[in-house]
Amino acid sequence: MEASQCKGSLSTRASSSSFRLRCPSLNSLRLRRVFDIFDKNHDGILTVQEIHQALSRLGLETDLCHLHSTIKAFINPGDTGLTYHGFVSLHQSLDRTFFGLDLEEEEEDESDLTEAFKVFDEDGDGFISAQELQAVLGKLGMAEGKEIGRVEQMICSVDQNHDGRVDFFEFKHMMQSVVVRSS
Incomplete structure (x- = not known):
């Protein structure tokens, strides 16, 4: 299942486009910081469990199964989770999915x-x-x-x-x- 098919599992509605990071250099720095914070064991791989725990700590409850199905397309074959590159790809996909439409x-x-x-x-x-x-x-x-x-x-x-x-x-x-x- 692709991320666009599971968008409801991460959010009940699309978030505002003002929270998109439109400056590429800021986006890259902030995404790297988020990746590093979520990567609790600092192995360079974000497991589904690490992402789930981070989202839970932020008060964003997600279903582990839906979360896995959302991100599995971004995990390289043979890896146990997302590399930083996969995390960036996931972010870009979610950005297009949630912010593709111009809302009020x-x-x-x-x-x-x-x-x-x-x-x-x-x-x-x-x-x-x-x-x-x-x-x-x-x-x-x-x-x-x-x-x-x-x-x-x-x-x-x-x-x-x-x-x-x-x-x-x-x-x-x-x-x-x-x-x-x-x-």
């Missing part, structure tokens, strides 16, 4: 930003605290999540009203400045 971008952008914000706002109070950010970074296995001082610096760099937390509007502003939009 403004509404979709806002909805996707809200969902992304909720991943970090674990207690649902409308703010991302340093502790919540640290918890999410820790779940992702990122080194930045091990030191609260570094996490607090990250919060301060986005915290426009200096209240020590990130609200949705600060998060949205930060995301809009990070996302490279095409004209």
Whole structure:
């Protein structure tokens, strides 16, 4: 079964195209970083189990069978999982599948930003605290999540009203400045 036939197994709806990484150099760097974070044993191969665990830690529950059927076409014969090249090919295929149609971008952008914000706002109070950010970074296995001082610096760099937390509007502003939009 090809990835395009299983798109519903990874997402209930197509995500906003604003989250596509349209700058090739940024895309490559970010994809490499994601690959390395997901590759828990650092063997250069992403197994279906590693991908499943990473998605679960992000709160994106997937069916292991559907996930395997989605990515198996990108696994080289004889390999136990995705190489970085296969991971890039999978990303490109999912990008075409989910972002091929031009949807009502403004509404979709806002909805996707809200969902992304909720991943970090674990207690649902409308703010991302340093502790919540640290918890999410820790779940992702990122080194930045091990030191609260570094996490607090990250919060301060986005915290426009200096209240020590990130609200949705600060998060949205930060995301809009990070996302490279095409004209």
